[in-house]
Amino acid sequence: MKPSQAWILPWLLGCGAIGSDPKVDGEHAFGHLRRIVAFGPRLPGSEAAAKAREYLRRELESYGLKVELDRFTAQTPRGPKEMVNVLSVIPGTEKGAILLASHYDTKDIGIPPCPGANDGASSTALLLEIARQLQASSANRLSVRLAFFDGEEAFEQWSSEDSLYGSRHLVEKWKKEGILSEVRAMILLEFVGDKDLHVVRESLSSSWLVEAIREAAKDLGYSQHFFQTSESIEDDHRPFLAAGIPAIDLIDFRYGPAHPNGVGAYWHTAEDKVENCSAASLQIVGDVTLRALPKVEERVRAFAPR
Numbered sequence: 565m566k567p568s569q570a571w572i573l574p575w576l577l578g579c580g581a582i583g584s585d586p587k588v589d590g591e592h593a594f595g596h597l598r599r600i601v602a603f604g605p606r607l608p609g610s611e612a613a614a615k616a617r618e619y620l621r622r623e624l625e626s627y628g629l630k631v632e633l634d635r636f637t638a639q640t641p642r643g644p645k646e647m648v649n650v651l652s653v654i655p656g657t658e659k660g661a662i663l664l665a666s667h668y669d670t671k672d673i674g675i676p677p678c679p680g681a682n683d684g685a686s687s688t689a690l691l692l693e694i695a696r697q698l699q700a701s702s703a704n705r706l707s708v709r710l711a712f713f714d715g716e717e718a719f720e721q722w723s724s725e726d727s728l729y730g731s732r733h734l735v736e737k738w739k740k741e742g743i744l745s746e747v748r749a750m751i752l753l754e755f756v757g758d759k760d761l762h763v764v765r766e767s768l769s770s771s772w773l774v775e776a777i778r779e780a781a782k783d784l785g786y787s788q789h790f791f792q793t794s795e796s797i798e799d800d801h802r803p804f805l806a807a808g809i810p811a812i813d814l815i816d817f818r819y820g821p822a823h824p825n826g827v828g829a830y831w832h833t834a835e836d837k838v839e840n841c842s843a844a845s846l847q848i849v850g851d852v853t854l855r856a857l858p859k860v861e862e863r864v865r866a867f868a869p870r
Contacts, residue, residue, distance in 0.1 A: 586697040586854050588690070590847030596623070596689035597681060597757060597846070601838055605677040606670045606684065608638070608647045608715050608729075616668050616688075620650045620712055623692050627699045629654065629710075634737065638729040641720040649730045650712040654698050661707040662860055663750040663809075664853075666691045667716035667730065667800055676834040681841050682819055683831065686757025688712055690846050694853060706861050709747065713800055722798065731800035735807050748864035749773060750811035751856075752801040756849040757841035758816040758828075763849065765791035769801065770810035772863060777812060780855035786848050793817075795826075814849060 599619065604612035621631045634649035650668070653661070666687035670680030679685075695710055715729030738744035751773070756763075765774060774791065781790040801811035820830030820840065830836050 586701045588693045588697055588847060588850030588854065590843040590845075590850065592696075593689045593693035593846040593850060594757075594841070594843035596692050597685045597841060598838055600668070600685040600688060601679050601681050605672070606668055606680060607672050608645050608669055613648075613669060613714065617648055617650055620668070620688070620692065624650075624652045624695060624710070627696050629695065629699060634734065636733050636737075638715055638733070640729070641726055645715070645719075645729075647714040647729055647733075649714055649734055651734075652695070652710040654695065654704060654708040654710070656704045656707040658705045658865070659746065660748050660864065661709045661746050662857065662864070663709045663711060663747050663804070664691060664694060664753070665711040665713060665731070665750060665800060666753045667713040669714050669717055669730075671717040671832045672719065673832055673834075678832055678834060679837045681836050681838045682755050682757045682816075683836055684716075686755065686841055686846065687753035690753055690756055690850050693846070694850055697854065698857075704857075704861065706748065706865065707746075708857075716800055727798065728800055728803060731803045735803045739807070744807060744809070747804070747809050749860050750801055750804045750809055751853060751860070752799060752811065752813045752815075753849065753853070754799055754813060754815040755819055756814060756816060757845050758819050759840060759842040759845060760818075761789045761842070761845040761848060762792060762816055762818055763790045763814050764797075764817045765794040766799070766801075766813040766815060767794050767796040768805060769812040770805070773810055773812035773860065776856045776859040776863070777814065777852060779859060780852045783855055784848075784851055786852055789848055790852070814853070816845075 603615040606613040632651040668688045713730030718727045819828035823829040
């Protein structure tokens, strides 16, 4: 999807629908990160994953939000696995929704395990804090749907069948329920806690969403942290792109010292721990996301079916 550039000036001038410049509390989000990591590796079906889900449910309900536990059975190389997406919605006043998403599971790397502080906990923690701020502002015209995916990680070798279990399931579920057609855009948070924050420009992300984030980062003086490099990344936004939903993946692909894997030395290792993450990075990505939401809302409202 490459929309005409004619919409850019009107929606930049007309922003301001969601909230009155809400901002996240980076330290509050970092507290979520610490608590989620403390549950242990969040492998699908594990006790730690169940504790993380219960934590998400309690937090979202404490903000006044209703929570849906979307349970399903995924067919994996290790047999059937029970998984659970955690879903919620901040209602708007008009038809249509923007989806904000993360995944909370961790990669099974054996012993020692991967704590998943950046890869799973950072984006999950930040999404909780964004939800708190949006619910408190109560000014969004479009609904904001929240999805915390289970089963993003591959069990064996990453492939179209062994990965993205939660997001692939949700696309199909929402197609059947008629919800997917209401989703106008998706913003995926991933790897947002790295102390040395450099969010890459994911090459298949929708160009107009990239520009909305780029403009928001510029507004806040954070341009140096966004889109200095470009990578093609398989992630939970891909099933939504394949279904025709504009989507963007906000991911700091270089986590830790340089490594031949291209992702960084801390990725999928025991070094993906709290000490290598930063409240300041959560603050930056959170504030940029919140700053971009009115731009996204105005654009999708302008082009929504009448």
